[in-house]
Amino acid sequence: EIVLTQSPDFQSVTPKEKVTITCRASQSIGSSLHWYQQKADQSPKLLIKYASQSFSGVPSRFSGSGSGTDFTLTINGLEAEDAATYYCHQSTTLPQTFGQGTKVEIK
Amino acid sequence: QVQLVQSGAEVKKPGASVKVSCKASGYTFTTYFIHWVRQAPGQGLEYLGIINPSGGGTSYAQKFQDRVTMTRDTSTSTVYMELTTLRSEDTAVYYCARASETATPFDYWGQGTLVTVSS
Numbered sequence: 001e002i003v004l005t006q007s008p009d010f011q012s013v014t015p016k017e018k019v020t021i022t023c024r025a026s027q028s029i030g031s032s033l034h035w036y037q038q039k040a041d042q043s044p045k046l047l048i049k050y051a052s053q054s055f056s057g058v059p060s061r062f063s064g065s066g067s068g069t070d071f072t073l074t075i076n077g078l079e080a081e082d083a084a085t086y087y088c089h090q091s092t093t094l095p096q097t098f099g100q101g102t103k104v105e106i107k
Numbered sequence: 108q109v110q111l112v113q114s115g116a117e118v119k120k121p122g123a124s125v126k127v128s129c130k131a132s133g134y135t136f137t138t139y140f141i142h143w144v145r146q147a148p149g150q151g152l153e154y155l156g157i158i159n160p161s162g163g164g165t166s167y168a169q170k171f172q173d174r175v176t177m178t179r180d181t182s183t184s185t186v187y188m189e190l191t192t193l194r195s196e197d198t199a200v201y202y203c204a205r206a207s208e209t210a211t212p213f214d215y216w217g218q219g220t221l222v223t224v225s226s
């Protein structure tokens with residue numbers, strides 16, 4: 001199966017700062033990489049699909065990039081409501097797999 | 108609006124089985140696939156498998172191949188996930204999630220069902 005490795009595991013960030021989370025795949029997955037946000041005690045929510053396409057209703061401060069094996073989620077101007085764990089997900093091959101998650105805390 | 112509403116929390120003994128339901132509304136049930144994902148306490152997301160509500164076809168992650176069964180009832184727009192021979196490591200929140208094709212992102216998720224396995 002395809003292994004997704006996120007870095008960092010944890011990030012403590014001041015509001016308005018820029019946040020960058022990376023996701024590396026164990027083999028090429030083209031652009032079939034998606035990002036989710038999960039707040040405490042909630043279900044995950046889709047943020048970015050196919051590496052760089054914003055899902056409907058997602059604030060413009062969230063953006064994604066990358067292809068092949070290396071991907072990035074960027075939050076430009078972190079807001080307090082962005083405190084959450086972020087997961088990458090590949091859908092190209094069954095079993096579909098997720099990264100281990102990156103927890104973003106607000107300082 | 109699109110909704111996936113799951114059944115309530117369950118407490119099971121080791122060796123028992125659990126069946127979790129996921130009722131869809133707000134869209135045409137047979138035109139979207141349903142995936143199942145679980146999350147152990149304080150842990151990440153783990154993929155269980157997929158069902159096509161149109162024909163009932165399924166594909167399971169190898170880890171769960173011999174213990175999981177996914178079915179659907181088109182008359183009630185409900186998908187079911189049954190996990191057998193439960194052990195303590197199966198304690199987790201189980202989510203259903205919708206996708207337009209087999210290899211597309213999960214655009215809507217259920218609220219999750221906590222399954223606790225304890226003697």
